Amino acid sequence: MDHSEASRLMASEKYLLDELPPTEMEAFEEHLFACHECAMDVRAGSVFLEHSKAELANFSPRVARRAAEVRPSGGFAWWRPAFAIPAMAILLIVVGYQNLVTYPAMQGALAENKAPRILPAASLVSAATRGSAPSVVAVRAGEPFLLPLDIPPQNAFQSYVVELQNPTGGVEWSLPVSSESVKNTLTIGAPGVDKAGHYEVVVIGRSAQGQNSEVGRYPFDLQFARTANPEP
Amino acid sequence: MQFHAFDRHYLEKLTSGDFRTEEHFVAYFSELIRLKLSRRLHSLSEVEDARQETFARVFAALRKQDGIREPERLGAFVNSVCNNVLLEYYRSSSQEPTSDDEEAEANIPDPAISVIDVIANRQTQEKVRQILDQLPEKDRLLIKAVFLEERDKDEVCRELGVDREYLRVLLHRAKKSFKSIYLKRVAKEAMQG
Numbered sequence: 001m002d003h004s005e006a007s008r009l010m011a012s013e014k015y016l017l018d019e020l021p022p023t024e025m026e027a028f029e030e031h032l033f034a035c036h037e038c039a040m041d042v043r044a045g046s047v048f049l050e051h052s053k054a055e056l057a058n059f060s061p062r063v064a065r066r067a068a069e070v071r072p073s074g075g076f077a078w079w080r081p082a083f084a085i086p087a088m089a090i091l092l093i094v095v096g097y098q099n100l101v102t103y104p105a106m107q108g109a110l111a112e113n114k115a116p117r118i119l120p121a122a123s124l125v126s127a128a129t130r131g132s133a134p135s136v137v138a139v140r141a142g143e144p145f146l147l148p149l150d151i152p153p154q155n156a157f158q159s160y161v162v163e164l165q166n167p168t169g170g171v172e173w174s175l176p177v178s179s180e181s182v183k184n185t186l187t188i189g190a191p192g193v194d195k196a197g198h199y200e201v202v203v204i205g206r207s208a209q210g211q212n213s214e215v216g217r218y219p220f221d222l223q224f225a226r227t228a229n230p231e232p
Numbered sequence: 233m234q235f236h237a238f239d240r241h242y243l244e245k246l247t248s249g250d251f252r253t254e255e256h257f258v259a260y261f262s263e264l265i266r267l268k269l270s271r272r273l274h275s276l277s278e279v280e281d282a283r284q285e286t287f288a289r290v291f292a293a294l295r296k297q298d299g300i301r302e303p304e305r306l307g308a309f310v311n312s313v314c315n316n317v318l319l320e321y322y323r324s325s326s327q328e329p330t331s332d333d334e335e336a337e338a339n340i341p342d343p344a345i346s347v348i349d350v351i352a353n354r355q356t357q358e359k360v361r362q363i364l365d366q367l368p369e370k371d372r373l374l375i376k377a378v379f380l381e382e383r384d385k386d387e388v389c390r391e392l393g394v395d396r397e398y399l400r401v402l403l404h405r406a407k408k409s410f411k412s413i414y415l416k417r418v419a420k421e422a423m424q425g
Contacts, residue, residue, distance in 0.1 A: 013400040013407070017378070017385070018271060029268055033261070033307035043263045044414040045407040049379050051360035052406075056376040 001027040003035055012041045016049065124149035124201055124218035125185060134198070138225040142192035147201060149218055151182040157205030160215065164190060167197030196224045243303040247294045258287060261310050268311075272318055282321055286314045359413045363406055370394075371402050 001011070001024075011028045014020045020028060032038050122137035124147055139145045151160060159179055164172040172193060177186065193199075201218040245253040265286055269279040290313050293299045300309050364372055370392055377388040378399065389395055 010400050010404060013403045015267075016403060016407075017400065019385075019396070019400075025271070030308060030311055033264060033311035034304075035307075039260070039264055039307075040415065040418075041407065041411065042267065044411040045403065046263060046267055047356065047414060048360060048363070048407055048410040049375075049403075051357050052364060052375055053380045054357065055361050055364050056372065056380050 001031045003031070003038065006031055006035070006038055012038060012045060015042060016045045119144060119146050119189070121146035121148060121187075122220040122222070124220060135220040136223060137220060138223045139192065141194050141196075141224050144192050145190050145222075147188040147190050147218075147220075148185055149188070149201060149203075150185050151177070151203050151215065153179065153182050154205060154215065156207055157213075157215070158208045159206045161204045161206060161212075162186075162188065163202045163204065165200045165202055166193065167195060167199065172199075193222065196222050198222075238303045238306045240303050243300070243306065247299065249295075254291075261287075261307075265310070265314055268314055269318070273321065278321065282314075282317050285317045286310070289313045289317065356413070356417060359410060363409050367402075367406070374399060374402060375406075 006012070006028060009024075011020065011024075011031075015025065015028055015032070028038075032042060120137050120139045120143070122135045122145065124135060137145055147164075149162075151162075157179060160177040160182060161174055162177055163174040166172045173191065175188065188201075199220055199222050201220070203215040203218070204212050205215045206212055242253060246257055262283065265283050266279060269282045273279050273282060290310055293309075293313070300306065364375075367375075374388060374392055374394065377383045378385055385396065385399065389399060
């Protein structure tokens with residue numbers, strides 16, 4: 001074996017990997033002992049591998065960890081621990097939160113709706129009267145309250161819309177009301193609010209042509225109280 | 233290792249017993265002999281015994297009046313002596329050294345590990361670490377499985393989705409990266425020797 005043949009066959013690498021058949025190995029060794037370049041090549045490779053063994057023995061945890069990453073994973077890549085473990089953790093947190101916080105709260109709310117209770121009310125029956133002091137309602141933050149009011153029926157309007165304007169002038173909510181409903185005193189169950197202050201219920205009449213006109217304003221002051229009403 | 237041409241001058245110094253030339257000669261061929269023997273013998277002690285025996289016979293032949301006279305044949309001669317030693321090992325696994333061998337062994341340079349060797353070893357280890365760090369994790373795993381764990385190469389290649397050619401090329405590249413610092417190291421050792 002000459003040097004060009006040894007290079008072409010990658011004989012140095014095959015020798016270090018113990019891949020040469022016996023006859024080729026002997027032929028390469030004959031060359032190796034006489035060729036300085038191949039001798040240094042094999043020696044360098046051998047020393048590198050000896051030192052690599054020592055290095056890689058210390059690399060064990062990293063190698064083992066990454067080994068799992070290089071395995072072909074196909075369509076189940078998302079089941080790898082890197083993804084599955086955080087996903088499971090998030091899922092457990094969500095389930096735990098639902099069971100410990102959300103569902104008990106919903107059950108409490110349902111129970112509250114089923115049980116009788118007294119709600120605070122801001123009577124607006126005479127609130128539209130000029131010069132009268134605004135009604136005052138004391139509620140807890142977020143607590144629903146009642147808004148009883150009279151809307152004077154007008155033939156010009158086919159329906160009405162009741163809006164609640166908050167202290168900043170924004171519309172808190174709006175409620176469509178039929179002309180039939182206004183024949184009697186309306187009692188609106190208002191959802192709780194989180195701001196105390198001066199509120200106004202605005203009634204807007206809607207004509208058959210779709211034109212809107214303000215019918216009246218019913219102001220009231222909403223105050224927050226620690227215990228506006230005793231619990232049932 | 234700095235290469236000393238195996239010329240007539242080198243051969244004369246070797247046959248005359250020049251210590252530094254003998255030291256270079258042993259250092260140059262030791263690793264090659266060890267690699268050759270380790271592919272054929274089972275234990276490290278057998279390899280070491282056969283290596284010592286090979287050098288003993290080579291030096292004994294060099295000191296004879298009708299010993300080797302063609303310097304370009306020096307490498308082939310060492311290889312052939314090693315082959316003869318191996319043949320004898322195949323015939324008898326328990327071989328006691330002769331008195332002549334013992335005398336020859338005593339003359340073989342075997343320098344102790346010095347502080348410089350330790351530093352050089354650390355530098356070599358650092359270079360190897362750098363090369364390994366730059367390799368993809370799969371390649372490190374491949375080298376570890378094949379050379380450290382001595383697992384079946386086909387099985388490892390199959391597991392990692394590569395072929396045997398990939399392993400050869402990986403070794404070739406790593407060896408090439410390492411060779412430059414290795415050559416510097418052996419050249420320094422030769423100058424300090």
